[in-house]
Amino acid sequence: MSAVTSLPTYAPKDFASDQEVRWCPGCGDYAILKAVQKALSGLRTKKEDYVFVSGIGCAARFPYYMNTYGLHSIHGRAPAFATGIKLANPSLDVWLVSGDGDLLSIGGNHTMHLFRRNVDINVILLNNRIYGLTKGQYSPTSEFGKKTKSTPIGSLDYPINPLMLALGCGCTFVARTIDIDLKHQEQMMLRAATHRGTTLTEVYQDCNIFNHQSWFYASQKDSRPDNTVMLEHGKPLIFGKAGDKGIRLNGTHLEVVALGNGVKPDDLLIHDETNLAIAFALAQMNHPEFPEALGVLYCDPSKRPYDELVKEQIDQAIAKRGEGDLVALLNEGDTWTVDN
Amino acid sequence: MSTDTQATSRHVPTQQRPSVVIRFCGDSGDGMQLTGGQFTNTSALFGNDVATFPDFPAEIRAPRGTTFGVSGFQLQFASTEIFTPGDSVHALVAMNPAGLKTNIADVEPGGIVIVNEDEFDKVNLKKCGYTDGYNPLDDDEFNRRYRLYRVPMSRLTRESLASTGIGVKDVDRCRNMYALGLVYWLFERPLDATVNYLTDYFTKEKGKPEIADLNVRALRAGFNFGETAEICTETYQVAPAKLRKGRYRRISGNEATALGLVVAAKKAGKRLIYSGYPITPASELLHHLSRLKQYGVRTFQAEDEIAAICAAIGASFAGDLSVTGTSGPGMALKSEAMNLAVMLELPLVIVDVQRAGPSTGMPTKTEQADLLHAVLGRPSESSVIVLAAQSPADCFDTVIEACRLAVRCMCPVIFLSDGYIANGAEPWSVPGLDSIAPIPVQHMTENNNPVEGGPVLPYKRDPATLARPWIIPGTPGLEHRVGGIEKQDVTGNISYDPDNHDHMTRTRWLKVQKAADAIPPLKVRGPESGDVLLLGWGGTYGAITTAGDELRKAGHSVATAHLRHLCPFPKNLGEVLHNYRSVIIPEINLGQLRLLIRAQFLIDAIGINQVSGRMFRVEDLVKKTLEIMKQ
Numbered sequence: 013m014s015a016v017t018s019l020p021t022y023a024p025k026d027f028a029s030d031q032e033v034r035w036c037p038g039c040g041d042y043a044i045l046k047a048v049q050k051a052l053s054g055l056r057t058k059k060e061d062y063v064f065v066s067g068i069g070c071a072a073r074f075p076y077y078m079n080t081y082g083l084h085s086i087h088g089r090a091p092a093f094a095t096g097i098k099l100a101n102p103s104l105d106v107w108l109v110s111g112d113g114d115l116l117s118i119g120g121n122h123t124m125h126l127f128r129r130n131v132d133i134n135v136i137l138l139n140n141r142i143y144g145l146t147k148g149q150y151s152p153t154s155e156f157g158k159k160t161k162s163t164p165i166g167s168l169d170y171p172i173n174p175l176m177l178a179l180g181c182g183c184t185f186v187a188r189t190i191d192i193d194l195k196h197q198e199q200m201m202l203r204a205a206t207h208r209g210t211t212l213t214e215v216y217q218d219c220n221i222f223n224h225q226s227w228f229y230a231s232q233k234d235s236r237p238d239n240t241v242m243l244e245h246g247k248p249l250i251f252g253k254a255g256d257k258g259i260r261l262n263g264t265h266l267e268v269v270a271l272g273n274g275v276k277p278d279d280l281l282i283h284d285e286t287n288l289a290i291a292f293a294l295a296q297m298n299h300p301e302f303p304e305a306l307g308v309l310y311c312d313p314s315k316r317p318y319d320e321l322v323k324e325q326i327d328q329a330i331a332k333r334g335e336g337d338l339v340a341l342l343n344e345g346d347t348w349t350v351d352n
Numbered sequence: 353m354s355t356d357t358q359a360t361s362r363h364v365p366t367q368q369r370p371s372v373v374i375r376f377c378g379d380s381g382d383g384m385q386l387t388g389g390q391f392t393n394t395s396a397l398f399g400n401d402v403a404t405f406p407d408f409p410a411e412i413r414a415p416r417g418t419t420f421g422v423s424g425f426q427l428q429f430a431s432t433e434i435f436t437p438g439d440s441v442h443a444l445v446a447m448n449p450a451g452l453k454t455n456i457a458d459v460e461p462g463g464i465v466i467v468n469e470d471e472f473d474k475v476n477l478k479k480c481g482y483t484d485g486y487n488p489l490d491d492d493e494f495n496r497r498y499r500l501y502r503v504p505m506s507r508l509t510r511e512s513l514a515s516t517g518i519g520v521k522d523v524d525r526c527r528n529m530y531a532l533g534l535v536y537w538l539f540e541r542p543l544d545a546t547v548n549y550l551t552d553y554f555t556k557e558k559g560k561p562e563i564a565d566l567n568v569r570a571l572r573a574g575f576n577f578g579e580t581a582e583i584c585t586e587t588y589q590v591a592p593a594k595l596r597k598g599r600y601r602r603i604s605g606n607e608a609t610a611l612g613l614v615v616a617a618k619k620a621g622k623r624l625i626y627s628g629y630p631i632t633p634a635s636e637l638l639h640h641l642s643r644l645k646q647y648g649v650r651t652f653q654a655e656d657e658i659a660a661i662c663a664a665i666g667a668s669f670a671g672d673l674s675v676t677g678t679s680g681p682g683m684a685l686k687s688e689a690m691n692l693a694v695m696l697e698l699p700l701v702i703v704d705v706q707r708a709g710p711s712t713g714m715p716t717k718t719e720q721a722d723l724l725h726a727v728l729g730r731p732s733e734s735s736v737i738v739l740a741a742q743s744p745a746d747c748f749d750t751v752i753e754a755c756r757l758a759v760r761c762m763c764p765v766i767f768l769s770d771g772y773i774a775n776g777a778e779p780w781s782v783p784g785l786d787s788i789a790p791i792p793v794q795h796m797t798e799n800n801n802p803v804e805g806g807p808v809l810p811y812k813r814d815p816a817t818l819a820r821p822w823i824i825p826g827t828p829g830l831e832h833r834v835g836g837i838e839k840q841d842v843t844g845n846i847s848y849d850p851d852n853h854d855h856m857t858r859t860r861w862l863k864v865q866k867a868a869d870a871i872p873p874l875k876v877r878g879p880e881s882g883d884v885l886l887l888g889w890g891g892t893y894g895a896i897t898t899a900g901d902e903l904r905k906a907g908h909s910v911a912t913a914h915l916r917h918l919c920p921f922p923k924n925l926g927e928v929l930h931n932y933r934s935v936i937i938p939e940i941n942l943g944q945l946r947l948l949i950r951a952q953f954l955i956d957a958i959g960i961n962q963v964s965g966r967m968f969r970v971e972d973l974v975k976k977t978l979e980i981m982k983q
Contacts (some may be wrong), residue, residue, distance in 0.1 A: 060830070101826060350595045
């Protein structure tokens with residue numbers, strides 16, 4: 013297989029563009045950029061076959077810092093641009109990086125339809141629960157009652173849960189990770205990259221200027237073990253500093269239980285990433301009642317991607333009716349000849 | 353070619369006519385569009401020049417018998433070259449009182465009116481507002497004014513199909529074919545084409561040979577009724593027209609647009625992607641193109657108008673010939689994405705099949721009031737190329753021209769059509785593929801940076817056209833980023849430099865202006881200088897051209913010219929305008945081209961404006977032009 017040997021090998025720095033990164037110092041986006049560059053260097057896709065697409069916002073500057081093809085589009089519409097790219101050339105590896113305001117507020121409609129169609133695109137949602145680029149208004153993932161510049165006495169909007177949205181729309185790969193954990197991010201990106209169909213990877217990202225510490229309950233060394241649970245397919249859901257707590261299915265509900273006193277790991281919920289009902293339940297585990305799930309919540313490789321189906325319809329039409337004859341098309345229907 | 357008509361001997365005298373205007377009207381479920389379409393096809397195959405005007409409500413099935421549910425189809429067929437479906441109706445076929453009521457005003461005095469008498473009962477008369485027992489068919493004044501033929505079509509259709517044993521519901525659906533048969537007899541048309549159509553459609557497509565048979569029987573029964581009942585005292589003949597040599601077919605504007613796009617893609621050696629969201633009157637483009645998969649055409653029904661254009665831009669970035677199509681409300685939604693395409697400097701064709709607005713307006717009625725929106729209607733300094741088609745068949749040539757300019761100039765091109773030409777049809781001389789010039793497309797494959805090892809320069813322009821290179825993802829070594837943020841010329845890197853922004857703004861504008869290098873000069877019909885130039889654009893071509901011809905015939909010094917290129921204008925436009933004492937601009941808007949002409953050429957152009965959802969009547973244009981000339 014000479015094709016395999018001719019495939020390139022890359023270092024993470026090969027994916028860094030010559031543009032100076034202009035995010036605020038300390039922004040979580042830096043870590044995510046690094047994780048993505050690291051993950052891509054571990055894949056054997058040619059650099060020229062990647063396209064990074066984004067909407068508007070801090071996160072949407074992402075493509076400028078990737079030494080790949082990139083399209084920085086308009087607010088909320090990145091899923092539509094990405095879909096168009098994939099329709100034109102399904103062999104491109106299309107990644108969509110944008111924020112919570114872009115993908116869930118102004119672009120909510122397009123995000124929903126991207127998930128529904130299962131276009132083979134990897135979505136990385138940089139969720140910082142705030143509008144950064146417009147300087148600090150509440151976002152669709154901000155918690156109820158959030159005090160911001162546009163909600164001085166507290167927001168009255170209930171937040172949207174991006175994972176629930178994705179699962180509800182039929183997204184075939186749904187995962188969550190966190191900016192401070194480079195290794196886990198890289199793992200999630202690699203999983204997403206190999207999945208055929210739309211993937212959503214939500215990244216808890218710290219905006220250290222307008223919403224600092226928003227995710228601290230899940231990101232800090234001392235708080236993280238008790239407030240998050242790492243999902244692994246086929247493994248029981250165990251968490252806590254001492255690994256002494258778990259998630260158990262009780263009837264139709266999940267509950268937090270302490271291990272010991274007769275409760276064994278075998279009694280806990282065993283993660284099955286192919287089970288949609290379980291994925292919904294995990295997506296609804298919210299702090300502080302539950303530890304929040306990190307990892308792959310759901311993965312269904314059986315549903316065929318839209319772009320593949322579109323290509324197949326065209327191939328089948330050509331196989332069935334032959335390559336279209338333009339002269340015949342122009343002369344279709346009743347024609348008559350004038351000879352004079 | 354026909355055996356169907358000649359079999360019978362005619363008992364009534366025949367009158368020759370140079371042209372006839374017929375209108376079929378009835379409930380929107382009565383099959384009037386099909387009936388009119390069949391008469392058009394038959395006449396075109398017979399060799400007449402034809403022009404059609406389908407006129408239907410936005411409601412799919414409005415309550416039966418109401419005036420707002422009336423669907424109409426007008427056509428003119430002629431032995432000479434014609435440009436419009438005609439002003440006054442010579443023969444009206446009304447399937448019910450509502451149809452008669454809403455259409456009778458357009459029938460010329462002495463015109464033929466054929467009605468389905470059975471539908472003129474108390475209930476139906478009342479439904480459309482004829483009260484107190486009034487029936488227009490019994491009105492002496494009405495009978496003096498028109499040549500009225502009362503035909504009990506419902507009863508006769510049932511009687512003639514009774515022997516088939518098929519249910520009354522299906523039988524009643526054949527009334528339109530009965531009416532068509534009668535009209536075929538009246539105008540001495542052959543039945544073959546319609547018989548073939550009915551057989552093909554119901555047998556092959558629907559798998560219902562019994563319904564095909566039923567319709568064919570109704571058609572023949574109507575024809576034979578004309579022959580035997582002798583209710584008409586004469587029949588009419590319209591001889592074939594002397595069209596230019598060639599092979600012809602009937603084509604509507606939307607069909608011609610779809611075909612033009614497929615041909616343009618072929619000529620560019622590109623795959624076509626058409627991305628749209630259902631909207632009247634542009635949806636047909638999506639329908640036509642979605643059945644052409646074996647031509648490699650990709651269609652995408654997006655979740656909304658915005659997604660439709662964004663997907664097209666994405667596909668253009670990836671290297672396809674990309675097109676989105678819509679009408680007024682969709683144009684408004686697409687503006688921001690159009691501006692991105694202006695900044696990305698990628699080829700994109702935006703089809704706007706204009707309709708009466710603003711907002712929902714009158715979706716099935718025509719208007720040409722999106723011109724200023726197309727030319728100027730985006731925030732900031734945003735130049736795009738704007739073209740407009742002038743007739744159904746012209747949509748083919750003009751949309752190919754739109755694709756050519758989009759690729760040449762690397763910028764969005766708005767192609768304006770309108771409901772009148774999109775739904776209207778005319779004979780089209782089918783072009784040979786070789787007669788259409790190739791559309792040269794180049795994708796850069798080598799780094800264009802003169803400095804060895806330097807980054808690719810995605811905004812390094814062709815000095816002749818100012819177009820930037822079209823570099824597509826997948827090309828090794830040319831990875832680059834584009835976006836809506838202002839960028840430095842040549843490098844494409846983000847730039848907030850004030851001088852650069854000024855330079856880029858002017859460059860984007862100049863690039864569009866330079867498209868004029870590639871567009872043909874404006875031609876004039878009539879004297880090259882004189883009293884009046886009637887200047888138009890878009891769907892008014894037929895009406896303006898016919899009015900100009902009539903005015904010249906009456907001895908007036910009037911020329912006509914029609915603009916296909918609206919931004920930029922042809923280079924000789926200023927010169928043409930100055931050759932006439934007055935410039936009159938008729939438009940189906942309140943004076944949008946007039947505003948542009950006055951602004952750019954400082955000419956005191958006079959408008960003739962109408963915004964009624966309908967095309968100009970030639971008669972009105974002639975009259976108004978003469979009034980202006982007298983002033």
